[in-house]
Amino acid sequence: MEEKMATAVLVNSDLPYGHILCHEKWRTSSLLQGLKGVKILFEKELGVADFHLPSKTRLLYVSECDIIAGNSYKRKLVRYRNASSSFQELVLVERTRLSEQYFSALQRFVVFDLGLSLLPVSGPTEASQLITQIVHGEGRENPFRRKTSGRLLDSVTLTLIQQIPGVGRIKALTLMHNFPSLKEISNASPAELEAVVGEGSAQQIHSFFHVNFITGT
Structure with a gap:
């Protein structure tokens, strides 16, 4: 019981400088071998996330193998989005x-359907x-710190x-x-878009989302 309580505190806390909390399954991965000057703490009970980073940041990693193997990773992404978290x-x-x-379809799913931030590597x-x-x-x-996190993510x-x-x-x-x-842009009506970028561009933007993304044509 005490061990579970300690784990819960660690998982839900903001990690100190230079530390990451990593799911046990990544212990022997080449990804961790490439980290420089990072203190790694391993934990089996991270829920859906693969890593917890400083500044209250969680990270889920979708590998090439995950993508090629099929759509099962999408269910994991949905659980990741639905997990209640600060x-x-x-x-x-x-x-x-x-x-x-497969990348364009995955990008649309993550960014537009789930409203998550995607960074390709x-x-x-x-x-x-x-x-x-x-x-x-x-x-x-830190470009990912909550107060300044918009800088890198806005660039994406x-x-x-x-x-x-x-x-x-x-x-x-x-x-x-x-x-x-992006979700607000994709859901905006032509009239709302027209007030911002003009009639011609508004129609292009609305068609881009509702033809390309919704019908998949």
Whole structure:
């Protein structure tokens, strides 16, 4: 009982500088071998998340093998989103030559359907570098700290919005200023979008989400 209570406290607390809480299954992975100057604590009871990081950040890792194996990882993503938590939730996805054909659909599912933040990585080495950046950014200018987390995530959002035909950087920034999330943009009516970016662009944006994303055409 005391051990379970200690685990619950650790899992739900904000980790100290330089530490991560890692699911036991990753103990021998190459991802952990690439971490630099990080104190790793292993735990079996992390729920759906794979890692807990400083600044109340949780991370779920979707590997190339997960993507190619089928859609079972999507159920895990839904559980991850539904888990009640005060943590900032990130999803790292391996975007490789083999998984590239599935990436767009996965990106839409994670970002637009679930409303989670997705960051693509080429593999364990890049993932290790990103995790190290998050951990050692604490105490300096950590781009994932809650007060400044928007900086890197806004950059990802900006890139995604600019994938919409006819939407450049200026219009993308305007949309981000007027709508709090990608989900809000995708759910906006043509009239709401027109008030922000004009009639022509509003129709393009609305069609992009409701034709490409909803019907999958």
